[in-house]
Amino acid sequence: MRTPSTFWLVQIGVWGSLTLLNLSVRGYFNHYKLGELVNSLSLFVSLMIASGMLRRFYRDRGTGSLPKGIGQALLGSALASLVAVVIIGLVLLPNQEFLFGEVSNVALIQLLASYPNVFLFLLCWSAVYLLLKRQKALKLAFTREADLKEQLAASQMELLLNQLNPHFMFNAINNIRALILEDTNKARDSLAQLSDVLRVTLQTKQDKLWPLSQEIELTKSFIELNMLQFERRLVVNWHLTGIQLDHYRVPCLSLQLLVENAIKHGISNNSEGGTITIKIDADKRLTLEVSNPGTITANTNSTRLGITNIQQRLHLLFQENVHFSLTENKQMVTAKIIIEEPQCFAQ
The missing domain is CATH 3.30.565.10 (Histidine kinase-like ATPase, C-terminal domain)
Known part of the structure; x- marks a missing residue:
């Protein structure tokens, strides 16, 4: 939908802003510990990877009917959210004692509880992405249709003119032929x-x-x-x-x-x-x-x-x-x- 460089700059801006907001809120209540910084960075990385996966998933999808597009958005967001949560878990769960000073028995439950929030973020991202992609596809279709109509009209005009010139020329030649003698x-x-x-x-x-x-x-x-x-x-x-x-x-x-x-x-x-x-x-x-x-x-x-x-x-x-x-x-x-x-x- 966009050039690769533009796409990733947009992702860095969107997910970076969300990461800073998450770090500010969590740091305010937990005194900006190392674990909160790593938690926010892992969220940023996981969302970047998830959005990249969604982009590939939607490459040949999202331009069909509206119900089909909604289904694809739900499925893609659900799978990408699962990947994002797994990435966060792989970073945080093995390193709890180092990052937070203790091992929590409810860490896995807390991680799973974050899934709906991640799913909501990625679903909103999917909705915006698919909407822009659909608008671009419609604009391209309208442009192609207009080009085809113009080409058809030009072809029709050329055909009609080709019909006209012999009609005029043959009549004139016949007139001249009759005058020669x-x-x-x-x-x-x-x-x-x-x-x-x-x-x-x-x-x-x-x-x-x-x-x-x-x-x-x-x-x-x-x-x-x-x-x-x-x-x-x-x-x-x-x-x-x-x-x-x-x-x-x-x-x-x-x-x-x-x-x-x-x-x-x-x-x-x-x-x-x-x-x-x-x-x-x-x-x-x-x-x-x-x-x-x-x-x-x-x-x-x-x-x-x-x-x-x-x-x-x-x-x-x-x-x-x-x-x-x-x-x-x-x-x-x-x-x-x-x-x-x-x-x-x-x-």
């Missing part, structure tokens, strides 16, 4: 856009959160990349309101994923294309909203991975302080993220 220059521009976007995402892959302004810039680059393919079929309207966007942090690629789903299911499946509306309100709470033409029913199977991904990431990062919704109204699908309590994501 149609327009080489546009394909070259698309590769440059893709390179910029991938560089940003790879650089921030290990970050759970990043500034909202960077998320917006990444999303704009992604939209420009897609506009090279969809041209006039893709129209994007931005509505930004609230305080400075740099004051807020969001999960990286969160807005980009919403826009990617909107383009995939609201624009590419429609020969005439459509308009995507992006609304960001950065006020007392942060709201990210992306609307696109289409229906939820038609997109349920294909959007499940992306939507589940972002829901899990949001929950890992904000717990109960975030709300995600996917709704349909008049042939328009709206995905909305609301992050409550600015202190959760303010810089």
Whole structure:
């Protein structure tokens, strides 16, 4: 429970104080004879040995249930007290005449009568020792549990990000592949856009959160990349309101994923294309909203991975302080993220 040096210093302090008290009381009534000094010193030595034995006895014990711990304390204290009394007896009984000037017929009885007192001392010691040991074990368990939860969350986040990056990259590559035969220059521009976007995402892959302004810039680059393919079929309207966007942090690629789903299911499946509306309100709470033409029913199977991904990431990062919704109204699908309590994501 403690380092060996600290443990023994504590024992010397506790049992030394008890020994001095015992010597003072007995010496007051017996005029500080040699026998009283030896009696007190033998008590000190016996208690030191007994506490050391108890420490070894409790090394792999005392962290179980409370009834079991009480039983171990009683058993350990009883055995250690017996050892302590035997040590005192081995010192005093053979040397009575030298120490006290006479041999007493009741010395053995007096020695046995001291057993309850020694047992009480060691039982109190056991109770304190086991309590401290139990508290240390609980603290260690809580620390390990917190570390495991953090590692699990990090692993889950890494897995989710690994799911996200291929999803984004493969869609972009497919778009570029379709442009190669149609327009080489546009394909070259698309590769440059893709390179910029991938560089940003790879650089921030290990970050759970990043500034909202960077998320917006990444999303704009992604939209420009897609506009090279969809041209006039893709129209994007931005509505930004609230305080400075740099004051807020969001999960990286969160807005980009919403826009990617909107383009995939609201624009590419429609020969005439459509308009995507992006609304960001950065006020007392942060709201990210992306609307696109289409229906939820038609997109349920294909959007499940992306939507589940972002829901899990949001929950890992904000717990109960975030709300995600996917709704349909008049042939328009709206995905909305609301992050409550600015202190959760303010810089």
